[in-house]
Amino acid sequence: DTAVSQTPKYLVTQMGNDKSIKCEQNLGHDTMYWYKQDSKKFLKIMFSYNNKELIINETVPNRFSPKSPDKAHLNLHINSLELGDSAVYFCASSPIAGGRNTQYFGPGTRLTVL
Amino acid sequence: DQQVKQNSPSLSVQEGRISILNCDYTNSMFDYFLWYKKYPAEGPTFLISISSIKDKNEDGRFTVFLNKSAKHLSLHIVPSQPGDSAVYFCAARVEGGSEKLVFGKGTKLTVNP
Numbered sequence: 153d154t155a156v157s158q159t160p161k162y163l164v165t166q167m168g169n170d171k172s173i174k175c176e177q178n179l180g181h182d183t184m185y186w187y188k189q190d191s192k193k194f195l196k197i198m199f200s201y202n203n204k205e206l207i208i209n210e211t212v213p214n215r216f217s218p219k220s221p222d223k224a225h226l227n228l229h230i231n232s233l234e235l236g237d238s239a240v241y242f243c244a245s246s247p248i249a250g251g252r253n254t255q256y257f258g259p260g261t262r263l264t265v266l
Numbered sequence: 267d268q269q270v271k272q273n274s275p276s277l278s279v280q281e282g283r284i285s286i287l288n289c290d291y292t293n294s295m296f297d298y299f300l301w302y303k304k305y306p307a308e309g310p311t312f313l314i315s316i317s318s319i320k321d322k323n324e325d326g327r328f329t330v331f332l333n334k335s336a337k338h339l340s341l342h343i344v345p346s347q348p349g350d351s352a353v354y355f356c357a358a359r360v361e362g363g364s365e366k367l368v369f370g371k372g373t374k375l376t377v378n379p
Contacts, residue, residue: 156309195310195355195369208366242309254300255367257309 155179156258158243164264165233173228173261175243183207184226185244185255186218195242201226202248230263238265269293270358272370280378285343287373289356292337296358300367301330301341304353313354314341346377 156177165171177184185208186198199218200208206218215231230237240260246253271290279285289299297318302310316323316330316339323330329342343350356370 193371195357197366200366210366244309254312254315257302257311259307259309 156243156245156256158241158258158261160261161259162262162264164266166266167233167235169233170229170231171233171263172230173241173243173263175226175228175258177224177243177245177256177258179245179247179256181245181256182223182248183246183253184220184223185246186226186228187242187244187257189240189242189260191239199226199228233263233265235265238263268370269296270356270368270370272354272356272373274373275371276374276376278376278378279346281348282345285341285346285350285375285377287341287343287354287356287375289339289341289370290337291339291358293358293360293368294337295360296368298359299330299332299339300357300359301328302355302357302369303350304355304372310355343375346375348377348379351375351377 159174183202185200187195189195198212201220203223204220217229220226240262242260243258244255246255269292300315301313303313304310314325314328314330316332321332332339353372353374355372357367
């Protein structure tokens with residue numbers, strides 16, 4: 153009974169390709185996020201959506217585009233993949249935006265760009 | 267610019283003893299702090315949090331202490347158990363701001379039987 157799920161778990165692809173990572177939460181939360189954990193192990197936020205509206209957009213290349221078809225899903229599309237995009241990408245969700253809501257994380261997607 | 271720092275990449279303790287994980291921050295606008303625990307191949311899971319109006323929060327074997335003047339917080343686990351072996355991330359948030367969490371690099375805790 154997974155709360156926040158991501159697919160795929162592993163993704164290996166060539167430079168220049170376009171790929172997508174999907175995220176779904178069944179917690180009824182209004183807010184979803186994408187984080188990137190790079191080779192230095194820092195977890196950094198990339199995007200946040202609240203009820204399908206973008207509320208956080210950190211300095212991320214335009215090649216990265218989040219898409220939220222409904223509030224239970226937040227997908228991440230990456231165009232023209234580069235070597236530096238190799239990382240683990242985590243999706244998360246929380247009940248509402250603002251306040252002290254705990255964020256619940258998915259298991260992560262390990263992206264390797266060759 | 268590391269606003270949240272966990273200077274010890276790893277810590278090893280014996281089962282039954284106390285584990286103390288440390289975290290420092292530089293941004294004085296942070297006033298809500300969280301600890302997350304992460305097992306290999308899994309996402310981080312929330313462990314415990316503390317608001318800046320408190321200096322201590324306890325939940326079972328886990329206690330978080332906050333020293334605002336020193337911009338320092340610590341997580342105490344007593345007694346430590348082998349199942350506590352994981353990477354622990356400290357995170358901070360600006361109160362009243364966005365939901366953005368700023369994470370440290372994590373400390374890998376190993377509890378030896």
